[in-house]
Amino acid sequence: MIRANNSTTGLPMKKIIIHAASLLLVTIMASCGPGPEKLADRLIETMTMDEKIGQMLVAGVPGSAISPASAGIIHRYLPGGIIFYGYNIGDISGMSSFIQELQKESMAASGIPLFVSIDQEGGRVKRITDGATQFPGNMAMGVINDKGLTNRAARILGMELRLCGINMNLAPDIDVNNNPLNPVINTRSFGASVPVVVTLGRSYITGLQKSRCLAVAKHFPGHGDTHQDSHKTLPAIHYGRDRLDRVELAPFREAVRAGVACVMTAHIAYPTILGSDEPATLSPYFLTGVLRNEMKFNGIIISDDMEMHAISKKMGLDEAAVRTVLAGSDIILVSTSGSSVPLIVNGLKNAVREGVITEERINASVRRILAAKLRYGIMTTTGKEVLPGEVRYRDSWMKLLEKAGEINSELSRKAxxxxxxxxxxxxxxxxxxxxxxxxxxxxxxxxxxxxxxxxxxxxxxxxxxxxxxxxxxxxxxxxxxxxxxxxxxxxxxxxxxxxxxxxxxxxxxxxxxxxxxxxxxxxxxxxxxxxxxxxxxxxxxxxxxxxxxxxxxxxxxx
Missing domain, CATH: 3.40.50.1700 (Glycoside hydrolase family 3 C-terminal domain)
Incomplete structure (x- = not known):
């Protein structure tokens, strides 16, 4: 991999100018020259198979500050991204420093900056509890049904996340919550109305991504009509394709039209459609047939956490990793940093070595991943070296960021x-x-x-x-x-x-x-x-x- 000359000296700090106790936002810098896909192809030619497979992994890291354990994960497995949970976050300043150190280690190890992801949906699903605006969740936005307010809230949240080092939000949840007994989605959804979920899902995605924070629409092809939690077991939806097209798939079609960067899979079985209890995460029919071929989605497909019992109680994570890649996934998400990570990495390496997964298939996923990192300013490249990206916002965006509290109050009150x-x-x-x-x-x-x-x-x-x-x-x-x-x-x-x-x-x-x-x-x-x-x-x-x-x-x- 071609690395930046100064990759081991640390990342350039984001230029956050403090004025009157506020952040001054300056223009997002866009690179000129070849498009992201062509630049990604040039980088892929220089990468080893270990580096390519690493890019397809998003893993958890221990602690809330850099340590030999967290640095070791970066150097040993070369992950393309990490996921932050509440235990990784002390205060916002400490979290930003931790992210900078992890990015520094990634540049030294693989020469490519990390996706830094988080579940900051709003409402009851949040990892940052202090230092980012605590907007209400999707269902509160759903009863208001104001696409402008939803868009502005998502845009503000995206800016706040990017300014502290997070570049991927695992949101929005665009499941249609049409089962009132659903134990895990409920208030995370915009509601039971398909038109409302379609409209507000699009508004949220465009707002978040306008701030240069990647949106992740979830859980494809739908987790709303279940009465079980896929963290604990494998739920099933017993409807046919006609119903799925009318209800569950409608928000995802609109998300793809809106240019959503990523789609997260659902660990849900659809036995009427598939004729088996195979979860959608492992299904070529859904991930390649429906999402890629029918919906024409060209972005990143990311699995839900593979350690959830819907997957991990059915098979080993090495087998599951291979099957989800063959089905169409580009990134495998795992919430911990223990034995699961080497199982997944070694499973993919063995599958490539044995010809089960072709190098062309690996390259296709890595191309999407690197192109997204270039497109969203996570990294830049001259073709000869890779540099960490630097997102800057225009001065005019300051006015919107200053209204975060006002918009939060309006949303919370109207709900x-x-x-x-x-x-x-x-x-x-x-x-x-x-x-x-x-x-x-x-x-x-x-x-x-x-x-x-x-x-x-x-x-x-x-x-x-x-x-x-x-x-x-x-x-x-x-x-x-x-x-x-x-x-x-x-x-x-x-x-x-x-x-x-x-x-x-x-x-x-x-x-x-x-x-x-x-x-x-x-x-x-x-x-x-x-x-x-x-x-x-x-x-x-x-x-x-x-x-x-x-x-x-x-x-x-x-």
């Missing part, structure tokens, strides 16, 4: 929904009660309640709900739940049977367990558990604005 008979009891109606109580296990939420309502209310943790604090006059009880399980369901039933108490449930999690209750209590939904979403819920209860009630068409449940 608040109310379901129930009658009107939502807000603070202006509390004079009808002797006492008003809030129950929550969220310290953040209870502090917000105290700061707004002070001594007008009493606050309790859920462990206190069994105490006889209700036996002192007419009481209004707000019960905050982030996750409905057997314990919270039983507790809610206690309050429903108390004649001296009126109950309102405040839901910041999956709405469906509450929406599907036979005798549903009044519920205020935020569809997101970020601090901003909870804060807007409290403001709604103080009468600052009225919640929306037009959620049924988006969520698919009246």
């Amino acid at each position: 608040i929904c109310f379901s129930g008979p009658g009107a939502l009891p807000v603070s202006g109606t509390w004079n009808r009660y002797d006492r008003v109580a809030f129950i929550s296990d969220s310290h953040v939420f209870l502090e917000m309640v105290r700061s707004v309502f002070g001594e007008r209310v009493e606050v309790y943790r859920w462990k206190d709900h069994g105490k006889s604090f209700l036996n002192r006059g007419k009481t209004l009880v707000y019960c905050h739940v982030d996750r409905v399980d057997n314990g919270t369901s039983a507790a809610l039933n206690v309050f429903k049977t108390r004649k001296e108490a009126d109950m309102v449930v405040l839901s910041t999690g999956n709405p469906y367990p509450l929406l599907l209750m036979d005798e549903r209590p009044p519920v205020l939904f935020s569809l997101s558990n970020t601090a901003e979403s909870m804060g807007q819920m409290v403001r709604c209860l103080d009468g600052e604005f009225s919640p929306r009630k037009d959620y049924a068409g988006i969520l698919g449940v009246q």
